[in-house]
Amino acid sequence: xxxxxYLLFLGDVPDMLAAKVAxxxxxxxxxxxxxxxxxxxxxxxxxxxDMTLAEARAAGAQTLVIGVANRGGVISKEWKKVLxxxxxxxxxxxxxxxxxxxDEPDLRAVAEATGRALHDVRVPSLSYPIADGKKRRxxxxxxxxxxxxxxxxxxxxxxxxxxxxxxxxxxFRPTGQTGILITGDGVPLDAVVADFMxxxxxxxxxxxxxxxxxxxxxxxxxxxxxxxGVTMALIHGGQPDALILCHEPTRTHMRxxxxxxxxxLEALRDMALPIARVANPACExxxxxxxxxxxxxxxxxxxxxxxxxxxxxxxxxxxxxxAGKLVDALAGL
Amino acid sequence: xxxxxYLLFLGDVPDMLAAKVAxxxxxxxxxxxxxxxxxxxxxxxxxxxDMTLAEARAAGAQTLVIGVANRGGVISKEWKKVLxxxxxxxxxxxxxxxxxxxDEPDLRAVAEATGRALHDVRVPSLSYPIADGKKRRxxxxxxxxxxxxxxxxxxxxxxxxxxxxxxxxxxFRPTGQTGILITGDGVPLDAVVADFMxxxxxxxxxxxxxxxxxxxxxxxxxxxxxxxGVTMALIHGGQPDALILCHEPTRTHMRxxxxxxxxxLEALRDMALPIARVANPACExxxxxxxxxxxxxxxxxxxxxxxxxxxxxxxxxxxxxxAGKLVDALAGL
Numbered sequence: 001x002x003x004x005x006y007l008l009f010l011g012d013v014p015d016m017l018a019a020k021v022a023x024x025x026x027x028x029x030x031x032x033x034x035x036x037x038x039x040x041x042x043x044x045x046x047x048x049x050d051m052t053l054a055e056a057r058a059a060g061a062q063t064l065v066i067g068v069a070n071r072g073g074v075i076s077k078e079w080k081k082v083l084x085x086x087x088x089x090x091x092x093x094x095x096x097x098x099x100x101x102x103d104e105p106d107l108r109a110v111a112e113a114t115g116r117a118l119h120d121v122r123v124p125s126l127s128y129p130i131a132d133g134k135k136r137r138x139x140x141x142x143x144x145x146x147x148x149x150x151x152x153x154x155x156x157x158x159x160x161x162x163x164x165x166x167x168x169x170x171x172f173r174p175t176g177q178t179g180i181l182i183t184g185d186g187v188p189l190d191a192v193v194a195d196f197m198x199x200x201x202x203x204x205x206x207x208x209x210x211x212x213x214x215x216x217x218x219x220x221x222x223x224x225x226x227x228x229g230v231t232m233a234l235i236h237g238g239q240p241d242a243l244i245l246c247h248e249p250t251r252t253h254m255r256x257x258x259x260x261x262x263x264x265l266e267a268l269r270d271m272a273l274p275i276a277r278v279a280n281p282a283c284e285x286x287x288x289x290x291x292x293x294x295x296x297x298x299x300x301x302x303x304x305x306x307x308x309x310x311x312x313x314x315x316x317x318x319x320x321x322x323a324g325k326l327v328d329a330l331a332g333l
Numbered sequence: 334x335x336x337x338x339y340l341l342f343l344g345d346v347p348d349m350l351a352a353k354v355a356x357x358x359x360x361x362x363x364x365x366x367x368x369x370x371x372x373x374x375x376x377x378x379x380x381x382x383d384m385t386l387a388e389a390r391a392a393g394a395q396t397l398v399i400g401v402a403n404r405g406g407v408i409s410k411e412w413k414k415v416l417x418x419x420x421x422x423x424x425x426x427x428x429x430x431x432x433x434x435x436d437e438p439d440l441r442a443v444a445e446a447t448g449r450a451l452h453d454v455r456v457p458s459l460s461y462p463i464a465d466g467k468k469r470r471x472x473x474x475x476x477x478x479x480x481x482x483x484x485x486x487x488x489x490x491x492x493x494x495x496x497x498x499x500x501x502x503x504x505f506r507p508t509g510q511t512g513i514l515i516t517g518d519g520v521p522l523d524a525v526v527a528d529f530m531x532x533x534x535x536x537x538x539x540x541x542x543x544x545x546x547x548x549x550x551x552x553x554x555x556x557x558x559x560x561x562g563v564t565m566a567l568i569h570g571g572q573p574d575a576l577i578l579c580h581e582p583t584r585t586h587m588r589x590x591x592x593x594x595x596x597x598l599e600a601l602r603d604m605a606l607p608i609a610r611v612a613n614p615a616c617e618x619x620x621x622x623x624x625x626x627x628x629x630x631x632x633x634x635x636x637x638x639x640x641x642x643x644x645x646x647x648x649x650x651x652x653x654x655x656a657g658k659l660v661d662a663l664a665g666l
Binding site (some may be wrong): 109121130131132133134135189190191192193194197198222223225226227228229230231232233234236237239256257259260263270271274275278279 | 464560
């Protein structure tokens with residue numbers, strides 16, 4: 001559990017593309033973002049107040065979050081100076097970088113001396129149990145994709161936002177580094193040891209009120225041979241009541257696998273639903289989320305209408321047109 | 334890679350049940366078993382020559398394999414004395430115990446001083462790649478089960494033995510601790526980090542002669558919610574040409590999951606085959622392996638005949654009645 005709110009560290013990254021994590025926090029948990037900290041030459045700007053460490057602490061910030069990807073896998077001297085000063089100032093540090101904060105002897109020593117925490121969200125911080133498959137109270141919704149990186153996280157977060165706006169009980173449950181940094185909690189599923197994957201998802205989505213929905217962040221794809229085992233564990237550990245099919249229509253092959261074509265939405269439905277019903281016989285496919293970012297608005301709307309007819313299910317791009325249809329589809333469950 | 338042949342250490346275990354690994358080595362790789370080493374009070378006997386460490390070394394033994402499970406998770410003083418002496422005598426040590434050899438400071442120090450290896454086969458010894466899904470040369474056969482522990486490893490090993498006896502090219506590929514100790518090599522798949530599971534299986538079953546068969550050890554079950562992600566990674570990493578359905582007909586619920594019934598063989602076929610065809614569109618279900626150990630011979634034969642009729646596929650208990658039918662079924666592929 002990472003203490004919120006955050007000061008978002010952008011370092012000296014050249015552009016907004018490198019600031020994906022910080023943008024996610026600003027967009028999805030603005031209440032967690034007190035301000036931004038930029039070094040000279042930084043080409044990213046979140047539109048938040050630029051703050052010194054002391055100003056951010058005074059404004060209540062608890063954790064300095066490294067909201068960017070660094071190239072080269074080295075934490076530079078310029079970054080290090082700020083990170084050490086932040087620890088001294090009373091901040092915890094949180095990072096999704098491949099090179100871990102805990103592997104930096106100076107950061108580790110200063111964190112120990114000051115009693116602050118170093119959160120490396122790429123590695124599990126807990127020993128998870130082996131899944132027991134017991135039916136849990138409350139409801140769970142899981143987006144599953146025809147491919148990796150088709151918008152499963154955004155779908156779950158957009159649905160959570162819509163549900164909370166309606167006064168419904170809903171919690172986004174992150175299963176990846178970006179989601180964990182955005183919310184401050186979750187399971188880095190792709191870094192969990194095989195035997196404990198499903199158990200970590202059970203741990204993440206515990207018993208809850210009968211009318212509460214977990215919106216679980218999806219991972220991988222049943223059709224992506226590199227990561228399908230992670231997707232499988234997520235479905236069986238999450239025991240979803242509702243599946244959302246996620247798709248990106250302009251992709252020409254599976255991400256990173258040039259020899260593999262994307263499956264159809266029908267093929268995804270026909271594979272995912274029997275798998276999900278092993279853990280939850282009541283599971284239903286309730287809607288379709290299409291990532292239309294590479295389509296004109298006209299083309300996107302035409303595509304969504306066609307999918308709705310063909311699949312007999314509500315279809316939307318929740319980021320572009322809102323998640324209302326998908327939330328409506330949960331109502332009967 | 335563990336150096337063979339072995340001296341099999343049985344310690345002071347009370348009975349044969351505790352000697353599962355040693356029995357597996359004796360039964361499946363007798364050429365790897367130079368002799369056995371027993372402490373006073375040992376209730377197990379493999380029927381091999383009892384040897385001192387020096388005698389076993391003289392007979393060519395390279396590695397002392399702890400062929401038993403220890404209860405309590407502690408390596409006792411009596412065991413330790415033998416293990417230290419074995420290192421001094423020139424043996425490597427290999428173990429599938431939960432408590433690792435490498436975590437014992439004395440064993441570690443003596444191994445370093447003597448230049449011997451400590452093989453803890455429960456933990457991966459390599460950094461595996463992420464799977465790339467590329468089609469590999471050679472053929473692969475994978476047993477998949479209606480449940481865990483229904484005889485998938487024995488099926489693969491019995492098929493390998495039958496194929497080698499016929500002069501065919503075949504290699505058993507272990508994916509669990511017991512199989513690794515039996516053969517000296519393999520991947521401890523349930524201990525691999527999620528993102529690298531499928532890649533570790535690709536590594537284990539590389540390009541080979543066009544007429545060579547890998548017989549891959551199965552793990553878990555697509556219907557066992559605790560471990561199904563491991564099974565999925567094994568199917569997509571192994572890209573099998575042939576699946577064998579494995580079943581234990583007397584089991585009343587999924588192993589360790591009292592609320593879960595076993596699926597039918599039809600349900601297993603209908604789920605496993607589309608999944609396997611994602612990685613290998615030519616994959617076929619070719620036969621059925623039934624673990625009949627809890628049935629009379631008459632009941633077993635009747636059950637196998639019934640399954641053959643219902644499924645339209647050859648069915649046998651490869652341990653009881655031979656694996657010939659299953660090997661025959663590979664011929665057309």
